[in-house]
Structures are given as structure tokens and as C-alpha cells.
Amino acid sequence: MTAAEIGRRHALLGAAAQDGRVDALVALGNEDDMSGYIRWFIDEPVSSYRTVVMFVPGDGVTVIEHGAAGGAHRHDPEADEYHGVSSIHTVASFQSAAYTAGYEAETLTHLIRKRAFVRVGLVGGANMPYRFLRQLMENLEGVVEFVDATDAVDAMMMVKSPEEQIHIRATAALQDEVFAAVLAEAKPGMREIDVTALARSASLRLGGSAGVILAGSARQGAFAPFKLTWNQNRVIREGDYLSLLIENAGPSGHFTEVARNIVFGKAGSGLLEACEQARTLQEQILPSMRPGASCADVFRQHNDQRIALRHPAENRIFAHGQGYNLVERPLVRADEPRSLEAGMNLAVHPTLADGHSCFAVMCDNFLLSEGGEIVRLHRTEQKVFEI
CATH class of the missing domain: 3.90.230.10 (Creatinase/methionine aminopeptidase superfamily)
Incomplete structure (x- = not known):
């Protein structure tokens, strides 16, 4: 997709974040047929590993994806690949190894705490594993209010540009x-x-x-x-x-x-x-x-x-x-x-x-x-x- 199209989507996400009074919008996917929220946010396909995206108004998208444990780097939002993405973090998690199921949530918890967010919208909660949601909410209990922002994003995605x-x-x-x-x-x-x-x-x-x-x-x-x-x-x-x-x-x-x-x-x-x-x-x-x-x-x-x-x-x-x-x-x-x-x-x-x-x-x-x-x-x- 063109930079203009990705910019259009991010403008809509920014407006939804403002309307819902949330600091960020978070989505997760782990396969390419029914994880459309990820591709709509960042115009990149999803592998069988989990991918988490966090849209922050004014700062683009942060991606957490499979890779080397503890990886993190800034990304040029103007680049052709991962356009609109400002940072990429990697975790070495596998769905088949249950003890690694919380790695994405731990990384996301750190990022949310670092930014001192107090209200976060979850997009496509049906795509989020139980362990991910439980750990995220337990980690941030009393600090962050989580709200369901799925319907607002669905409304954007249903109507094609x-x-x-x-x-x-x-x-x-x-x-x-x-x-x-x-x-x-x-x-x-x-x-x-x-x-x-x-x-x-x-x-x-x-x-x-x-x-x-x-x-x-x-x-x-x-x-x-x-x-x-x-x-x-x-x-x-x-x-x-x-x-x-x-x-x-x-x-x-x-x-x-x-x-x-x-x-x-x-x-x-x-x-x-x-x-x-x-x-x-x-x-x-x-x-x-x-x-x-x-x-x-x-x-x-x-x-x-x-x-x-x-x-x-x-x-x-x-x-x-x-x-x-x-x-x-x-x-x-x-x-x-x-x-x-x-x-x-x-x-x-x-x-x-x-x-x-x-x-x-x-x-x-x-x-x-x-x-x-x-x-x-x-x-x-x-x-x-x-x-």
C-alpha cells in the first residue's frame, strides 16, 4: 500500500484513540487469514508466530514480533517496509512451548509502563490468547484501564478506500x-x-x-x-x-x-x-x-x-x-x-x-x-x- 493509504489509516486510528480517550491501541495476530488487524495497522503479513502491534497517536506503531530474545531497535517510519512503524521489538516465543507464552505481554507491559499510559484500547480481543491477556492485565492492574476498541476499528476496516x-x-x-x-x-x-x-x-x-x-x-x-x-x-x-x-x-x-x-x-x-x-x-x-x-x-x-x-x-x-x-x-x-x-x-x-x-x-x-x-x-x- 502507498504511504498515503497507511497515513489515512493511522489518521483514523488517531481519531478513534482521541474519541475513546485512550493512549494506545493494541492488536495481536498469529496467522494470515484472520489476523487482518495487524496488516491494516502496518501493511505487513503475519506468520504463524505471534505479532503484537501498538499504535500510539503521534508516534506511529510499535511492533513486537518473533526473533532474537530481547531485540529492540528504532525503525524509520518512512521506510518502504514496516511503513509507519517507529520501533520493533523481538521475543523468542513459541506457541508450542507454553512457558514462553507470556513473553509478548512482558515486553508490552514494559513499553506501556515506560510511557506511563493509563488507558489502552484492545482491538480484536478474540484473537488474543488467554495467557497474553491475563498476564498483561495482572501486570498492569490498578495502573492501566483496558477498554474494548474493536468495534471502532472494525468500522474503519469494513469500508474500503x-x-x-x-x-x-x-x-x-x-x-x-x-x-x-x-x-x-x-x-x-x-x-x-x-x-x-x-x-x-x-x-x-x-x-x-x-x-x-x-x-x-x-x-x-x-x-x-x-x-x-x-x-x-x-x-x-x-x-x-x-x-x-x-x-x-x-x-x-x-x-x-x-x-x-x-x-x-x-x-x-x-x-x-x-x-x-x-x-x-x-x-x-x-x-x-x-x-x-x-x-x-x-x-x-x-x-x-x-x-x-x-x-x-x-x-x-x-x-x-x-x-x-x-x-x-x-x-x-x-x-x-x-x-x-x-x-x-x-x-x-x-x-x-x-x-x-x-x-x-x-x-x-x-x-x-x-x-x-x-x-x-x-x-x-x-x-x-x-x-
């Missing part, structure tokens, strides 16, 4: 290319994991990263849900169908997702009808997904439309935000308090899954425009593919 929207469009275009590469090379006799390996290879060549690429196959008339990598062992036969989900990030770290059904031969009427109904469900709900719309109301409308087509109501999620998180707010369902806003990047994926005879999916990403238009980002045809 023009620069972020450019990168999100690029991720969708990358996934279209990946899907086309799979269609060109997939064939009967391959295992499901051979197909996802084609997708993963094409994605890496194009600059993709992280995320999930899932596939599941079955004979037509049977159930073929998405499977995680270690379960993608079935050999695909002539006439089978495959459910393929490509949900990874582009070079900037922004997520989108595309999913379709593929038949290795001729598609039967049952699968064609189910996929057309999934497409219809997506098409029917889009006019309701406008700025200002209640997520709970949109979810209710979608379920009414499902029931009208004689399908059971959705009981998990059919649409949600994406950005630096594979799934981020808003969740378009009954328990989401926020409404839709212009600038949101939404994955919309109605799925018909009866558990025994069919798995039909239509998944694409959409941007909500200022004028209320909802724009589909993926260009992969909305159909069952026959190869």
Missing part, C-alpha cells in the same frame, strides 16, 4: 485467471488435491497468497461439499462433478472468493437446476444489498427467497465482508448489528446443500458503490462448467 478497492478488484481478477487455469488442465483420473494443486500453483505464479482452496467431488446425484486439503483424496471419474472454492488473497493481502461447480463430462438436469437456483438466489438478493440496509433484514429476505424455492433456511452465513480477513464484518445475518455501507467488499455465496444428493454453489464478490449500485467483481461465467 479507493486504493483498497483497486487491490480488491485485482484479487478477483487473479482468481478468475486461476479458475481458467484449472479448467484448462483438470481431467478425470486426478485426485481432488491434484485439482487444488493446479489452482494453488497458478495463484502463486500470479502473486496470490494465504487463504484456502477447497474442492470436493462425487458422482452426480451425490453430495460433493468443499473439503479441506488433507481430505481431498478422492479420484475424480468421468461424469463426476466437483465443487471448487478459490478463496485466497492477492499480492496486497486482500481477500475475495469465487466458487463454481465443474462437471467432468455432461451435466445432468438435477445439478443444472440446483446451480441455476443458487444463481437465482444470488441475483434476487442483490437489489436489497444497498447502503443503509440492515444486515438482519437482508438475511431474512434471503431466507424467505430460499423457502419460496422450497429450500431450507440458511443457518450459517450466505454473505459477509472481506478485506485483510478471509471473513470479516459485516456478517450478513440476524445477529449483525451494523448496516451495509458504500465501499464494502462483500462475498455473496448462496449454497444449496441437502447433505446427500447435491452441493450447488454460486459465489462472487461485490462492491457497494456510493450511488447504491452493487458491482460484481469476478468475471468467471455464472454457470456449471463442463470439461
Whole structure:
């Protein structure tokens, strides 16, 4: 991201800190699919080791990450890497070695005491390990008041800037290319994991990263849900169908997702009808997904439309935000308090899954425009593919 974009984010964080009367905002992450707060603060990916960031208004971001024990150095906030970061501290902790679990909290405690902070906002507490939170609060009990600042930062992240929207469009275009590469090379006799390996290879060549690429196959008339990598062992036969989900990030770290059904031969009427109904469900709900719309109301409308087509109501999620998180707010369902806003990047994926005879999916990403238009980002045809 450009320095201007990182500056925009830090200005928003500074305003939130002032509004919440906090001295600093702290977030933690330890994997790259659901640790989007870290990347939003510092535009750097997260490894499987823990990374802690502390934003201080007027002084940029302090990073605590894995490395040599006791490491600490000042960092040029104008540098291309770790732009906006003023200092980096390292600890030699490992999640698999429980006795090291408090090292990040000890370093953060020292930094907070040194600055004499009295009120600190925690961002994304659900990502913070119990030991980290307990030790931090015990160390600073009676000295620092901790408050939950997650909702304020979520509101910033949900609405994408023009620069972020450019990168999100690029991720969708990358996934279209990946899907086309799979269609060109997939064939009967391959295992499901051979197909996802084609997708993963094409994605890496194009600059993709992280995320999930899932596939599941079955004979037509049977159930073929998405499977995680270690379960993608079935050999695909002539006439089978495959459910393929490509949900990874582009070079900037922004997520989108595309999913379709593929038949290795001729598609039967049952699968064609189910996929057309999934497409219809997506098409029917889009006019309701406008700025200002209640997520709970949109979810209710979608379920009414499902029931009208004689399908059971959705009981998990059919649409949600994406950005630096594979799934981020808003969740378009009954328990989401926020409404839709212009600038949101939404994955919309109605799925018909009866558990025994069919798995039909239509998944694409959409941007909500200022004028209320909802724009589909993926260009992969909305159909069952026959190869």
C-alpha cells in the first residue's frame, strides 16, 4: 500500500484513540487469514508466530514480533517496509512451548509502563490468547484501564478506500485467471488435491497468497461439499462433478472468493437446476444489498427467497465482508448489528446443500458503490462448467 493509504489509516486510528480517550491501541495476530488487524495497522503479513502491534497517536506503531530474545531497535517510519512503524521489538516465543507464552505481554507491559499510559484500547480481543491477556492485565492492574476498541476499528476496516478497492478488484481478477487455469488442465483420473494443486500453483505464479482452496467431488446425484486439503483424496471419474472454492488473497493481502461447480463430462438436469437456483438466489438478493440496509433484514429476505424455492433456511452465513480477513464484518445475518455501507467488499455465496444428493454453489464478490449500485467483481461465467 502507498504511504498515503497507511497515513489515512493511522489518521483514523488517531481519531478513534482521541474519541475513546485512550493512549494506545493494541492488536495481536498469529496467522494470515484472520489476523487482518495487524496488516491494516502496518501493511505487513503475519506468520504463524505471534505479532503484537501498538499504535500510539503521534508516534506511529510499535511492533513486537518473533526473533532474537530481547531485540529492540528504532525503525524509520518512512521506510518502504514496516511503513509507519517507529520501533520493533523481538521475543523468542513459541506457541508450542507454553512457558514462553507470556513473553509478548512482558515486553508490552514494559513499553506501556515506560510511557506511563493509563488507558489502552484492545482491538480484536478474540484473537488474543488467554495467557497474553491475563498476564498483561495482572501486570498492569490498578495502573492501566483496558477498554474494548474493536468495534471502532472494525468500522474503519469494513469500508474500503479507493486504493483498497483497486487491490480488491485485482484479487478477483487473479482468481478468475486461476479458475481458467484449472479448467484448462483438470481431467478425470486426478485426485481432488491434484485439482487444488493446479489452482494453488497458478495463484502463486500470479502473486496470490494465504487463504484456502477447497474442492470436493462425487458422482452426480451425490453430495460433493468443499473439503479441506488433507481430505481431498478422492479420484475424480468421468461424469463426476466437483465443487471448487478459490478463496485466497492477492499480492496486497486482500481477500475475495469465487466458487463454481465443474462437471467432468455432461451435466445432468438435477445439478443444472440446483446451480441455476443458487444463481437465482444470488441475483434476487442483490437489489436489497444497498447502503443503509440492515444486515438482519437482508438475511431474512434471503431466507424467505430460499423457502419460496422450497429450500431450507440458511443457518450459517450466505454473505459477509472481506478485506485483510478471509471473513470479516459485516456478517450478513440476524445477529449483525451494523448496516451495509458504500465501499464494502462483500462475498455473496448462496449454497444449496441437502447433505446427500447435491452441493450447488454460486459465489462472487461485490462492491457497494456510493450511488447504491452493487458491482460484481469476478468475471468467471455464472454457470456449471463442463470439461
